[in-house]
Amino acid sequence: ILTAPAVKDLAGKHVVVTAGPTVEDLDPVRYLGNRSTGKMGFAVAERAALRGAEVTLIAGPVTLATPSGVARVDVRSALDMREALWRALGDDLTKAHALVMTAAVADYRPAVTSPVKLKKLKDDKDESSLALVKNPDLLAEVGAKRDAGKAPVLVGFAVETGTAEQLVAYARGKLAQKKCDLIVANEARVAFAGDDNRATMVSASGAESLGDMSKRDLADRILDRVAEALKR
Numbered sequence: 001i002l003t004a005p006a007v008k009d010l011a012g013k014h015v016v017v018t019a020g021p022t023v024e025d026l027d028p029v030r031y032l033g034n035r036s037t038g039k040m041g042f043a044v045a046e047r048a049a050l051r052g053a054e055v056t057l058i059a060g061p062v063t064l065a066t067p068s069g070v071a072r073v074d075v076r077s078a079l080d081m082r083e084a085l086w087r088a089l090g091d092d093l094t095k096a097h098a099l100v101m102t103a104a105v106a107d108y109r110p111a112v113t114s115p116v117k118l119k120k121l122k123d124d125k126d127e128s129s130l131a132l133v134k135n136p137d138l139l140a141e142v143g144a145k146r147d148a149g150k151a152p153v154l155v156g157f158a159v160e161t162g163t164a165e166q167l168v169a170y171a172r173g174k175l176a177q178k179k180c181d182l183i184v185a186n187e188a189r190v191a192f193a194g195d196d197n198r199a200t201m202v203s204a205s206g207a208e209s210l211g212d213m214s215k216r217d218l219a220d221r222i223l224d225r226v227a228e229a230l231k232r
């Protein structure tokens, strides 16, 4: 059952959301990917639309239905996502009021993508290696371009596997390095598992640990922060 939020507190705002993994092709049949399901980003997009926002959802390869009232752009690789992201934000960042970057962007891509299927090497070695090159950090690029305190409000995610203390420490580092307003830190085994999540919200004003909740409820907590920042 969908209960529409009473307050359309994001009316007139354009919210850009990225979701899912990026996949980096090795050849026409193989790729490097990750376990992101896209559910967190789709929940943010759905709730933002229900709260009155115009929403652009940039999605990596996932099999989720597009939430109603949301404009969806499908992408595959990190470089594709970068292009779609800047198109949605505008080169001068004037086209969006907020960016919520839930996507698990691949940190590296194969140095070469073969146009034909790669064949097993005809040597007697049991080991092989793959040359990778670094992908750009999409969120950090936006953070570097944005004037401090100005729109768009920038929300990043951080997925980690360590202790709760490490989670917050890494999130603080990412908040500073990517120059964003909020980092939503979550544990990989919980975040990539299903419809629920457990997160710590890290901003300049401190760290707030939230209990277990649905991704939909977490989406609303994140959007509460976005709406609050947009009022200032």
Ligand code: CTP
Binding pocket: 078, 101, 102, 103, 104, 105, 106, 107, 135, 136, 137, 138, 139, 140, 155, 156, 157, 158, 159, 174, 178
């Ligand atoms: N991100 C991005 N572009 C990348 C890598 C990450 O925009 N190439 C964004 C993600 O969408 C997320 C945030 O940065 O909002 C943090 O991603 P995460 O993978 O946790 O951090 P990294 O900086 O890549 O550090 P590491 O993977 O080494 O922990």
Ligand code: CA
Binding pocket: 105, 106, 107
């Ligand atoms: Ca990463």
